[in-house]
Amino acid sequence: MGRPPYCEKIGVKKGPWTPEEDIILVSYIQEHGPGNWRNVLTNTGLLRCSKSCRLRWTNYLRPGIKRGNFTEHEEKMIIHLQALLGNRWAAIASYLPQRTDNDIKNYWNTYLKKKLDNKKVEGHDDHDHENNHQEGKSSSSSSSSQSKISKGQWERRLQSDIHTAKQALSEALSHDTPSNKPIPDLPEEQQPVQTYTTYASSAVNIAKLLQNWMKNSPKLSSSSSKITQMSLNNNLSISAVSSSSPSEGTVNVATGQGLDSLFSFNSSNNSDVSQSVSVDEGGNFSTPENTNAAIFQVESKPNFPDSKAEYGKFQEENKQNLETQQVPLTLLEKWLLDDANAQTQEDQLIGMALSETADLF
């Protein structure tokens, strides 16, 4: 009897998002702002459930998301914050505003956790090794087994984990090496391979997806929808018409001229990015390779008279959010990188974390 299963509706689409869906969603959010995900379905005709739309936006389409390699600094922060906060990825992500919780979680699960586990095994003959033979199932913070072990055991393990994290952090701090350099302590076969197939920033992604999409479904490109041009040259221009329901799903965006747009995907290394992507009517598509960042500027042409004001308001809010998010980051950065204070403050925070967790019992 419980709740109906997630998004179980006839006709609700699952799986990877198509560029067309992305554009429709982005267009809708441009006009109405994020939130009210329920309305996205009714207003755009997207065959996606509200949750899926929200996730797509927050994890992928949202402006200001940085993708690809984690910097050494980010890695240190994640290790440190994970030790303090546990697997509270949303909380951790709030200190790294350019990263999504999903990204951080993935990075932790696929790389950092193994790295720390490795250190732990090297450090002492660890009984956890036995427990962790279900590799990938049990977290290094052992949250999954918390209910099965006594308070004392759990605290000891927590402290041990925090100690491990602290060690890793201090080692990382002492070796001021770029992330691509090998980590001295790790055997060669376990060196991090920081060659993420960077799922580049949205514009390029969409462009690439479009390429496949148009190849795979030429019918769509001619009858269901039309994408006549897409170019990225620090400005992006897209003309896309979703003809399934023009009044609802129409996207009609033109080249921004230095617009400080909502959809400016600014990456730290994008200043010299210049690439163009074009799609002709035959579906031929060209884009230079090896670009993983681009500014994605879109000027919308709203359908509603007052939506421009709303859009401006949203733009402003968005800016403010990004600005305010910098504050805790800066403080934390200072805390993390101030060698003189790091140890004492760290201890204080860890103490706080321990006393907080002790309150749970």
Add this chain to the structure above:
DNA sequence: AATAATCACAACCGCCACAGG
């Protein structure tokens, strides 16, 4: 060259909290 193993990451699922009726 073919196949298996591993990795990286997008997306889904289920649970929970909370607001509004």
Add this chain to the structure above:
DNA sequence: ACCTGTGGCGGTTGTGATTAT
């Protein structure tokens, strides 16, 4: 006080890409 809808979160899975055998 209870019910319902919605959004948020963390865990997990699916899948394409890459690497190893």
